Amino acid sequence: MINKVVSNIEKALQGVESNMTFMVGGFGLSGIPENSIAALSKMDVFGLTCISNNAGVDDFGLGLLLQRKQIKKMISSYVGENAEFERQMLSGELEVDLIPQGSLAERSRAAGAGIPAFFTPAGYGTEVAEGKEVREYNGKPHILESALTADFAFVKAWKGDTAGNLIFKGTARNFNPLMAMAGKITVAEVEELVPAGELDPNQIHTPGIFVQRIFQGEKYEKRIEQKTTRKRD
Amino acid sequence: MINKVVSNIEKALQGVESNMTFMVGGFGLSGIPENSIAALSKMDVFGLTCISNNAGVDDFGLGLLLQRKQIKKMISSYVGENAEFERQMLSGELEVDLIPQGSLAERSRAAGAGIPAFFTPAGYGTEVAEGKEVREYNGKPHILESALTADFAFVKAWKGDTAGNLIFKGTARNFNPLMAMAGKITVAEVEELVPAGELDPNQIHTPGIFVQRIFQGEKYEKRIEQKTTRKRD
């Protein structure tokens, strides 16, 4: 077995440098790599390009990196929950590339799967299609999208084993398995790290081959953005 | 919940006609839809195009349909275990389109995922690339491959629920989840059919949305092609 365990967060982030491109898993604040983001927000790395569906909120998630102006460019699909983000974007401090959510997911997977480009109908006829090749299939125009790669991918899983295998829980899965595939170095943090052999090999979401480093995270806050409930009858 | 259960194999195969295109899951004889194949081999449907990684053996799997000359064309990656297949192919009775295994898998997934075409390095410079568009990415030539669809996809899972959700076991998974995505009508047979709610929603391999009909198969033979063992010390 190939052991992917690193003993601490410093080792997990070894090699991280300014001007790199990072992928960061999560949807909203659900399933974000809290430990990795917190540690990155304390490092002196700047000029980062971050690929993440969202940009966190002002004081949590990628918002922490935005506060310190560590991010030069965001590649996201939806960024509507972050006042500091909006300020930096509208002032031109922050470069923003908005892309359709499905294309973000598929382009990440494509990178990991050795598919350099593919056709999708999403975005045809919109700003997103500008400069992109258009081709008709089944009577419908499609645009050519390319794979998205990153120097590091930071993902968060529910359980993981020492071989780097990951299992996610609920909708905290989202982009994590796809970004895990796409990262040149994929750093996985998990709520519970178990010895290889404990997870059912049939039930692993991300095979360890896609993960270069794994560690057990701590103090997960798992903040809820929109607490919605119903009354008991 | 949308109920996908059909009460018998006849209802599962309703609408099957001559000259249709079928996808059939399985790798070798592992994970093949034994019940569906057996039933098809007794129907008077001919001129079929079958998309399947392999073509069964002489007296099992798709070999049963070959015996009755129901298949006009096979789209496969590896067909080396079937004497009748070879005879029909070399005599020109059977049309054969051989394609790389990874492209077969990805082209099936692509169909199900609404991706009409993608670039892959597999097959560049070979017969497989003839007539296909070539484009260089990352200094390496790639060819454009298109999605593969089928009128029916026949797949086999270990467990399934009434909502059509499927769980596979071991390497019997193989092409089944991908062909399930690609079929216009996907017929899933399972070893064990359980009520919706019994399977852990985190652990489903094929979401029921990809399955149109599900039934519990019977008398699984699960033939082994190459029994290899080691001696106890």
Added chain:
Amino acid sequence: MALDKNQIAQRIAQELEHNTYVNLGIGIPTLVANYIPKGIDIEFQSENGVLGMGPFPFEGEEDPDLINAGKQTITTLDGAVLFDSATSFAMIRGQHVQLTVLGAMEVSENGDIANWKIPGKMVKGMGGAMDLVASADNIIVAMMHTNRSGASKILKQCTLPITGVNCVKKVVTNLAVLEVAENGFQLLERAPGVSVEEIKNATDADLIIEGEVPEMKL
């Protein structure tokens, strides 16, 4: 009288077909789930990775690992499945999700929709909307007929950056049900007590009106 948001949702719920998978956008569309007609089996998909969404959880039972695309805490029903974002959009792009209901800032008479950006003012992003509108066979827009300053959101041509072209099939507003027909918007129904004239006045695009326009039944 013009419909309120719940009534718009209620009217859209009449469009739901038995045994279909439906994606509901944020806002009014989310309310549609409260009005599923009896005998109609529907499964709701949320593009962040869940099929078989149930109602909001009871107070105290929220799970941060279980949210919808609007980031609201949710529950799942029997038969639900959880999956990653690529699988989610495979369902959407591959047209396995049959109906998408979403909000809009503008809809044009050829079925274009704009709902993701106001240049220089608001840039939240398209989220999954561009994939959704480019994919589903049936797209219904749920929105108010006019914007806050009273201007029509039903236009000959969109003025805002569009989310998708030729995709909207139907629009249900507080005033009317409109179909995107070959030659433009066809007025199918009026809100109870709202006259054709009132709808015309609130609409920038031309309306195709054939015979008597019936009132919606709620």
Added chain:
Amino acid sequence: MALDKNQIAQRIAQELEHNTYVNLGIGIPTLVANYIPKGIDIEFQSENGVLGMGPFPFEGEEDPDLINAGKQTITTLDGAVLFDSATSFAMIRGQHVQLTVLGAMEVSENGDIANWKIPGKMVKGMGGAMDLVASADNIIVAMMHTNRSGASKILKQCTLPITGVNCVKKVVTNLAVLEVAENGFQLLERAPGVSVEEIKNATDADLIIEGEVPEMKL
């Protein structure tokens, strides 16, 4: 003396690098798993959907739902994973599998390989070979130096339909270890007791020979 199949596998095993994922083809390559050097952690991938393959099962413990790409019954080791064919080839095409060892009918001096078809005679199909050779950074061919009729399988140009171009990095045969260098095959090692002259005679392609050619160490 020329190597037997097990010795070819044994020599190839020396090429295995610590902490790498390896795909072994059918035939001689499969045998490589028996000779992993001490201290080298390897995980074997089989393209039908398993990573972390173990040895064959004990008699009576075969599971029809657990086979390798050669359709042989197998076992899995701790840390193993099972997955579908698209994920399997994502690993391969995405270059997560670092080394592929496979058999061949012909290899040419620019690194082309032919191993899937003899026109009019044998058409078994390429299986996963075309994806494998087009993808992995390192491709090693394991084969006999000559075919059954004694003809060289090491050629200037392949005569059979090829499986991939410019992909083979090294060839280990019963006679020699050859590297596909920029200008052609470089003879790296001789089988014990086999002379350079004997190798030359058995080889159709030109050989680049620099200084003394050492014997393989097994």
